[in-house]
Structures are given as C-alpha cells and as structure tokens.
Amino acid sequence: MSNIHPTAIVEAGARIDPSVTVGPYTVIGPDVSIGAGTTVGPHCVIEGRTTIGADNRIFQFASLGAAPQDKKYAGEPTRLVIGDRNTIREFCTFNLGTTQDKGVTTIGDDNWIMAYVHIAHDCVVGNQTILANNATLAGHVQVADQAIIGGLTGIHQFVKVGAHVMAGFASHISQDVPPFMMVDGNPLAVRGLNLEGLRRRGFSAARMAGIKQMHRVLYRQGLTLESARTAIAELPLTHPEASADIALVLAFLDASTRGIAR
Template sequence: MAETKIHPSAIVEDGAKIGDGVTIGPFSLVGANVTLGDGVELSSHVVVTGRTTVGARTRIFPFASIGHQPQDLKYKGEPSTLDIGTDCLIREGVTLNPGTEGGGMKTTIGDRCAFLANSHVGHDCRVGNNVVFSNNVMLAGHCDVGDFVIIGGGAAVIQFARVGAHSFLGGMSGLEQDLIPYGMALGNRAYLSGLNIIGLQRRGFSRSEIHDLRRAYRLMFAQEGTLLERVADVAEEFKDHPIVMEIVAFIKAGGKRSMCTPKNGADA
C-alpha cells in the first residue's frame, strides 16, 4: 500500500475521501465533498472542491481550479457534480466546472485526457477518453466531445456543440457547429477542411479503412442534393462499414447545432 503524502501547508477538509498513495502538495486545498483516487498527485497551489471525483493517477498542476461553481448565471447552488477519469493530466491554470440543473447536473471527463495550460471545460459537458486540449482551449457549456479528439491551442467551441470522435479542431479556430467524427475543422469561423488523416494513420487505421472514409466523405459533402439525401445514399452504400456508419449515425442523431461543412464542396 503506497504512502499518502500531504504537505503541512495543504488543507484537506473533513469529509474528503483520499485514496492510497495520494500526494497533496504545498498550499493546495481539497474540499469536504471531494474524492481523490489512488495515486492522484496535486502538485502545489491546486484547489479541488465541490462534489468532485478525481480518478486514479491523475496529475494536477499549480493554480488549477477544479470543481468550483459553474460559470452559469442561472446556477443557484444545486448539488451538481464533476467526474474526472483515471490517468488524466491537468496542467497549470486549467478550470473544470461541474454541472447545473439545466444540463443534467453533471460534467464528465473520461480517462487518459490531457488538458494543457489554461484550458477550460464548461458546465454539463461530456468529454470522452484520450482527448487532448492544447493551451487556452475554451469549451463552453453542454458540449459533447468524443474519444481521441484533439483541439489546438486557443480554439473555442460554442455551447451545445458536438465534436465527433477522432476529429481535430485546429488552433485558434472558432467552432459554431457540430464537427463530424474523423473530421478536421479549421478557421474562424471554423469550416470542415477534410478528414483527420494524420490522426487516423497514427492510431493504426488501415489504408482500406481510410480509403473508404475518404470516398464516403466526398459523397456526403458533394454539391448535388441535400446533406440528408447524400447521407441516406452513403448509409445504403456503406452499410457494412462501421467507421463510415459512425459518421452517418452522428449526422442523423442531430443536435442543437447545424453541421460543420466544407467551404466549397468536399475535399478529403
């Protein structure tokens, strides 16, 4: 059983649940309703408060603000929660907010995520596994971010947007619409610039899988017909291709935002 280390200058309020092998550095504060899993490390000057659970082996760096009340003017003190998965990296100045009554009462973050300096996750968001937020990324409330998403430095995502799994949002982009799985969006305001080919290659997708995705992408975002008509055609042609059908399902499910599309036709 690993030893738990709490610096004399740190404050751990009565009621906090502290796992084995936790390190709580100088001038850190852990609130009464916080749970820290085994091996969690709070570097120094870290505040974890509210009804927050931090998964095992997650590391949090100085001046991060984890679990303070959400930046929603409608919040009235309801007992909402923030759930952070295992093996996450939360760097300096990161802010992660819990949920609100208007959004399901919880914010959830998956395993093995990296939040680089001064990035922000707003209230009632759902962030998947293996997600990377570069420095100064701003995720507004009620967003849904899939697994293996990468968001470049200084990018902003509007509230209620969906960011599909394995997609990439370029640095300094402003995303006002839903980004399809495996897609790449760039610019302010962001447009769909193709597929996240480099990301797919790095994660071991085969040449044939990438080829099918490119062909389906060009059909979905061609000039002829409406998007829903083209999606229906792709669904019929690629019904035995699970990766393509993931995009089809994402588009058909819809959300509160329209779909991010290319500027001038398809270009994968």
C-alpha cells in the same frame, strides 16, 4: 498522511486514497474523492462534489469543481467526474454541472489537457483527447474520443465534436463537427480528413477508403444533408470494412442539434 504537504488544507469528509500526493497550499473540499496514485500540485483548489479517479497528474494552480459560470445556478448538488490517467496542466478550470442538463460535467480517461483550458458546466469529454493551451469549451459541449482541439480554440455551447476530429489553432466552432474531419478558421471550414491521425491509430487502408468516400459524399458532391445521409447509409455495401465507422457518422448526424459544419 505523509504525502500531503503540511500547508495543504484537506477538509473533513474528503475521501483521499492513501497513495495520493498533495502539494503545498492546495485546498481540497469536504465532498471531494481522489483515487489511488493521483498527484495534485501546489496551489490547487478542488471543491464541490468532485470525483477524481486513479493515476491523474494535476499541475499547480488548477481549479476543479467550482460553481458553474451560469446565472441560473443556485447551489444545486451537481457534480464533476474525472476519470483515470489524465494530465491536467496549469490554470485549468473545470466546473460542476447544472440541473438544466444531467447535472454532471464529465472528463474520461487518458486525456492530455494543457494549460488554461476551460471546461464549462455539463460538458462531456471522452477518452484520449488532446485539448491544447487555452482551448475553451462552453456549457454542454461534447468532445468525443481521440479528438484534438487546437490552442485558443473556442467551442460554442451545445456543440458536438466527433471522434478523431482535429481542430486547428484559434478556430471558432459553432456547429457540430462530424467524426474524422479536420477543421479550422473563423468562420470555421472543413479542410479535409484527419488522415494522418487515423494512420497513426492503425486504421487500415480499407477503412480509410470508406471514410474518404463518406467525406466526398458529405462535402464534395453538392448534395443536401438529407441526400448525403441517404448515400452514406448505403456505403457499407461497397465498403464493408468501414461499416462501424459509417455507423458512427450516421449516429452523429442523427444526434446533431446545431447543424454540422459544412
């Protein structure tokens, strides 16, 4: 293939679309699959049972599909799956899954992943997220669609970060963060709603009103979590335009295992 540099090593068995570009000194293992239009920069290592979709741009020195940093891992046939149109900058490290979970680390589509980001075993990253420089996801972390994780932020294992969350620079996230919230700090604090992000994504005034009321109930009225959940469940009666957003928050609260950041 003329668009694979002669110094690159592509092991027998790798499934590389003819349109893929591979830079010098990159190493691609035998169980790797890379889809159409993806470019892989120089000095990358892509190994393990790794599947990469179409039109991704992987910059130099990335390490994708290495064994998880988990002492229990014993070489089981786990996977890394990366979707389409992702930007993966320099020195990113994404690991395979483990058999203690579903056995797969998953990154969705259209994500903007900056330099030195670490995505550990069994993480699930949604679509259209931004992970800024040196953001670090421990094992089993979930980051939902259109969340933004600030640089130098660490996320504790098993934590869930909801859709449209914005986490500020150098935050320590050790509890689940419900959708739409803006958080930062160490210890972490909920500062308000990611209102500017919602406006940019075309949320109507009526939807925003329902989300604001959810925030008041959850964080400003001194209610227990159980009482707040009950009150939020009644909000579609007064904010029908935000029914889907309310359902999203209720589902997140029900799925929380580490308790929510309050």
